[in-house]
Amino acid sequence: MTMQYPPTHLVVMGVAGSGKSTLAAALSKQLGWACAEADEFHPQANIAKMTQGIPLQDEDRWPWLREIRDWMTAQAQAGCSTVLTCSALKKSYRNLLSEAEGRVLFLHLDGGADLISQRMQGREGHFMPPTLLPSQLATLEALSQEELDAGSLRLDISRSPEELVAAVVQALKLPSGQAPCAS
Numbered sequence: 810m811t812m813q814y815p816p817t818h819l820v821v822m823g824v825a826g827s828g829k830s831t832l833a834a835a836l837s838k839q840l841g842w843a844c845a846e847a848d849e850f851h852p853q854a855n856i857a858k859m860t861q862g863i864p865l866q867d868e869d870r871w872p873w874l875r876e877i878r879d880w881m882t883a884q885a886q887a888g889c890s891t892v893l894t895c896s897a898l899k900k901s902y903r904n905l906l907s908e909a910e911g912r913v914l915f916l917h918l919d920g921g922a923d924l925i926s927q928r929m930q931g932r933e934g935h936f937m938p939p940t941l942l943p944s945q946l947a948t949l950e951a952l953s954q955e956e957l958d959a960g961s962l963r964l965d966i967s968r969s970p971e972e973l974v975a976a977v978v979q980a981l982k983l984p985s986g987q988a989p990c991a992s
Contacts, residue, residue, distance in 0.1 A: 811871075814924055815885075815911055816884065816885035816889060816910070816911035817905075817912045817914065817983070818893060818909060819833075819836060819842075819890075819893070819981075820897055820903075820913060820915045821916045822898075822915050822916065823894055823917055823918035823919065823944055824896065824898070824925060824945040827966055829896075829918060832918065834976075835974045836974055842891055843890070844891065844892045844961050847894050848894070850876045850877050850945055852873065854869070858964055859964075864941055864944040864948075871905075873979050875876075875905065877906060881906070881909045881910070881913070890911070898950065899948060903915055903956065913988060915963070916964055917951070917962070917963045917964065917966060919966050922942065925942060960981060962976075
């Protein structure tokens, strides 16, 4: 597929329950870009830990993040832009993801702990229990000024998904309606 712009990866980031999946799906639909959930890249051992309420450590996350980075690179090599959900809580994690080929931008879904906790308690079928939210909030490192200057965005989760999609497309001047690439 030939594109008029370099492949771009939008990493929708934030703690569990912030709305990553909802925004990523809406952006993927609007833009016609491949979409993936970082949770799908977790090894079974990581899922088992989180299901038991055990927070992941860096040594659990590095292989998972490398898998995600490599998927992003493969998509870029195929000429595909992507939308990806990934907590990307630390700058060091985002630095590793930024090694992927193509332009990597982070969309940080930011909001209050009460709203996020309420959302987590209302969702079903997810392996991440609400009891891990404090651990995620403690680990979260906000986007740096350097990341913001490079085009990454901080987004208020109190806004509707439709408002957030419009804000992202406008702020990043993204093309829409591209032919979809394989996920």
